[in-house]
Amino acid sequence: xxxxxxxxxxxxxxxxxxxxxxxxxxxELVAADRLHSESACPSDIENVLIDAPLSHSYAIIGSSSKxxxxxxxxxxxxxxxxxxxxxxxxxxxxxxxxxxxxxRLKDNLDHALRVHARIENYVWSxxxxxxxxxxxxxxxxxxxxxxxxxxxxxxxxxxxxx
Numbered sequence: 109x110x111x112x113x114x115x116x117x118x119x120x121x122x123x124x125x126x127x128x129x130x131x132x133x134x135x136e137l138v139a140a141d142r143l144h145s146e147s148a149c150p151s152d153i154e155n156v157l158i159d160a161p162l163s164h165s166y167a168i169i170g171s172s173s174k175x176x177x178x179x180x181x182x183x184x185x186x187x188x189x190x191x192x193x194x195x196x197x198x199x200x201x202x203x204x205x206x207x208x209x210x211x212r213l214k215d216n217l218d219h220a221l222r223v224h225a226r227i228e229n230y231v232w233s234x235x236x237x238x239x240x241x242x243x244x245x246x247x248x249x250x251x252x253x254x255x256x257x258x259x260x261x262x263x264x265x266x267x268x269x270x
Contacts, residue, residue: 111208114216117165117179125167125176128193136232137191139260168212177209182220188227188267197237210244217245221269228266239263 115121129137165181180190195201196209220227231238233252242265243249250264 111171111205112168112177112212113171114166114168114212117167117181121167121169121176121179125179125191125193128176128195130192130194130197130237132235132237133191136235136238139232139234139258140230140262166216168209178213180216182224182227186224186227188217188220188229210241213241214245217267221267225269226266228264230262230264233261233263 164183165179167176168178169176175195176193177196178190178192180188182188190213196206198206217227230253231242233239245267247265247267250266252261252263254261
């Protein structure tokens with residue numbers, strides 16, 4: 109039985125996940141948004157997600173519940189992004205569900221690398237769960253970059269087609 113299915117991302121998915129984001133993703137979105145705005149706060153997160161490029165993005169939802177577990181995608185120029193809910197992770201769901209979720213993310217990564225020779229982005233260094241997840245998925249990391257105005261540290265990463 110499949111626990112998850114992937115669907116095209118809609119504004120409704122963005123609105124739904126904004127109420128259940130993992131605390132690490134909330135902190136990363138706020139840290140990233142602070143690079144562009146003095147007033148970033150968690151209440152802005154729904155708008156940040158709705159600004160995502162919906163045409164090349166997806167939602168991973170429950171097969172029967174339709175609960176949104178993650179949203180993400182790859183932009184035209186190969187910038188990969190995703191956020192997850194607080195309902196995925198050790199102690200939050202059984203191991204077999206986490207394994208299936210990781211398998212779905214790996215399938216998405218493989219698909220993106222068939223389209224792009226290289227995909228990349230930065231991860232906030234404080235988002236340890238995503239750093240670990242990216243490492244598990246095979247990301248290649250660069251040295252940390254500290255933004256001079258905010259002091260926030262981000263780690264560049266990329267995946268390459270082999």
